[in-house]
Amino acid sequence: MQKMEYEKMLYMTSAGEMPHSCSSQFKLAAEQFQGQGQTDTYAAYAYADNFDLSLLPEDAGIPTTVYQYNAPQIKIEAAWECASDIQELPTVTAAYASSGQQLIPPPPPAYPHSAYPSPQSSPQQSEFASFAYGKYNGSYDCLSSPCPSLDASSIKQELHILPPSPPESNCETPSPRSACSDSSSIKAEPLDADVESFIDLNTLLQQQQQQQQQQQLLDIKPNHQVLRECLEDTTFQRKHNLKPLALESFIGGLAEVRGDFEPVISLALEHAKREADAICAKLQISQDPNAWTAAQVHAWLRSTLAQFKLPPAANLELQFSEDGAALVLLSEEEFTRRLPESGSTLHAQLEIWKMAYADQLGNQMDTAPLWSTATTAAGYQAPNVEHEESEDDEDMEDMTAAPAVLTATPTATTTSTKRTGGARNGGSSHIHLWQFLKELLAAPQVNGTAIRWIDRSKGIFKIEDSVRVAKLWGRRKNRPAMNYDKLSRSIRQYYKKGIMKKTERSQRLVYQFCQPYHQ
DNA sequence: AATGAGGATTAAC
DNA sequence: GTTAATCCTCATT
Numbered sequence: 001m002q003k004m005e006y007e008k009m010l011y012m013t014s015a016g017e018m019p020h021s022c023s024s025q026f027k028l029a030a031e032q033f034q035g036q037g038q039t040d041t042y043a044a045y046a047y048a049d050n051f052d053l054s055l056l057p058e059d060a061g062i063p064t065t066v067y068q069y070n071a072p073q074i075k076i077e078a079a080w081e082c083a084s085d086i087q088e089l090p091t092v093t094a095a096y097a098s099s100g101q102q103l104i105p106p107p108p109p110a111y112p113h114s115a116y117p118s119p120q121s122s123p124q125q126s127e128f129a130s131f132a133y134g135k136y137n138g139s140y141d142c143l144s145s146p147c148p149s150l151d152a153s154s155i156k157q158e159l160h161i162l163p164p165s166p167p168e169s170n171c172e173t174p175s176p177r178s179a180c181s182d183s184s185s186i187k188a189e190p191l192d193a194d195v196e197s198f199i200d201l202n203t204l205l206q207q208q209q210q211q212q213q214q215q216q217l218l219d220i221k222p223n224h225q226v227l228r229e230c231l232e233d234t235t236f237q238r239k240h241n242l243k244p245l246a247l248e249s250f251i252g253g254l255a256e257v258r259g260d261f262e263p264v265i266s267l268a269l270e271h272a273k274r275e276a277d278a279i280c281a282k283l284q285i286s287q288d289p290n291a292w293t294a295a296q297v298h299a300w301l302r303s304t305l306a307q308f309k310l311p312p313a314a315n316l317e318l319q320f321s322e323d324g325a326a327l328v329l330l331s332e333e334e335f336t337r338r339l340p341e342s343g344s345t346l347h348a349q350l351e352i353w354k355m356a357y358a359d360q361l362g363n364q365m366d367t368a369p370l371w372s373t374a375t376t377a378a379g380y381q382a383p384n385v386e387h388e389e390s391e392d393d394e395d396m397e398d399m400t401a402a403p404a405v406l407t408a409t410p411t412a413t414t415t416s417t418k419r420t421g422g423a424r425n426g427g428s429s430h431i432h433l434w435q436f437l438k439e440l441l442a443a444p445q446v447n448g449t450a451i452r453w454i455d456r457s458k459g460i461f462k463i464e465d466s467v468r469v470a471k472l473w474g475r476r477k478n479r480p481a482m483n484y485d486k487l488s489r490s491i492r493q494y495y496k497k498g499i500m501k502k503t504e505r506s507q508r509l510v511y512q513f514c515q516p517y518h519q
Numbered sequence: 520a521a522t523g524a525g526g527a528t529t530a531a532c
Numbered sequence: 533g534t535t536a537a538t539c540c541t542c543a544t545t
Contacts, residue, residue, distance in 0.1 A: 432535080477536080484522085485522085488524090492524060509522075
């Protein structure tokens, strides 16, 4: 792993090699936080679109830790890139226990799962994508940094020192292109006492603009003199007690990467959820898009169009006759076909809603029992410590521990109490298996790498971890004895119902949604 | 051994 | 009646 691969990673996103799964809506959520902790000059370099690789020091001297400071943002994308390769989470949180860093005792986790971008959306899906790419572009160098000395707790500390956001100045629209002018119409009702900890997008946007200005200034400097100077400057490393990292440890570092970025993603998802809460309250609609009536779909569409300052659709009701359950099954292409100007944005936003709701369900399913076993008075107990009574939960516990770090912050202690923790199934036990599978496919923060799209346009997916998918299904249906044998039997029942089928060339664990169920 | 296919029965709604 | 869970046998990979 030398410079070549280093460069490859560095340009992975800009070269269009960003995995299809790295969705724009996730970036959308992620960029809500990009202002945080980004006051350091180095961050601007990591952002630079035209980051000159020739400026990088030779292999041995790559000051990888310089870019690690940008870790929270970078890892959001980076980790999804590698998420499919990370199955075994124990190493993730084991890092917390072994890092030697001072760890803040975690409160109950707000989010048991890491939040990964939906694999459904294409990079060109929305205008946010280019923005996000521009921002995070060139940041894959962080992938090469296992960050042994910068764990989530330090990230949290960075976030913690941010100036507090004015509680009433919410600009809740997640897109940077959506100004606050419309936000009054969707302003969050004080649904609970946690509103005051709301993240203020105004602040974030201002910080972001400052960074853009910084970047522009840098761009016009000949030979990237400032960049050179900063790359050679090690004060940053000393300041943060960072050590140069061996690129060879990249693979092993991915696990830690995942652990590190989860808090930020949880925060992003948290924000998305709060925004959704506010809109739900205003429109009097369910948080679950599947529950929307056609009229509520229209209300949501109009609200979202206004929110993003998109041209209002004259015949929205005619174009979208679906109810919520059908709406969530529409592809981005279908959205775009109906509304060329705004379809991708609407689809992306809907994906965020779905993700936020799925995350909430995940919390309802898993938070309470996991918290009690995974993070007790022992503090950061290494998750790979056996919990003999709950083998089924070990994968979830692993996902829970990392986000727990962040929940110590003022902005993230919020929903852990407001959720109906411990209420298993959350009233979603009527879900059909095919819907659940689509939900998993759309919410990899829940399923990890257990199931993924092979060819989304054709509705072909693969169950990568049959045991895990079966467990998740069993959890959802409150059927502890569920296994893949039973699950697959149900899937096979779908054959004659025309819901699913095996692919033309039958492959193990590969199934395909039939057309009406996958557009 | 894991997975796939499908029959049969049962339970929940 | 529908759907899924469960159990089963047998075939395939």
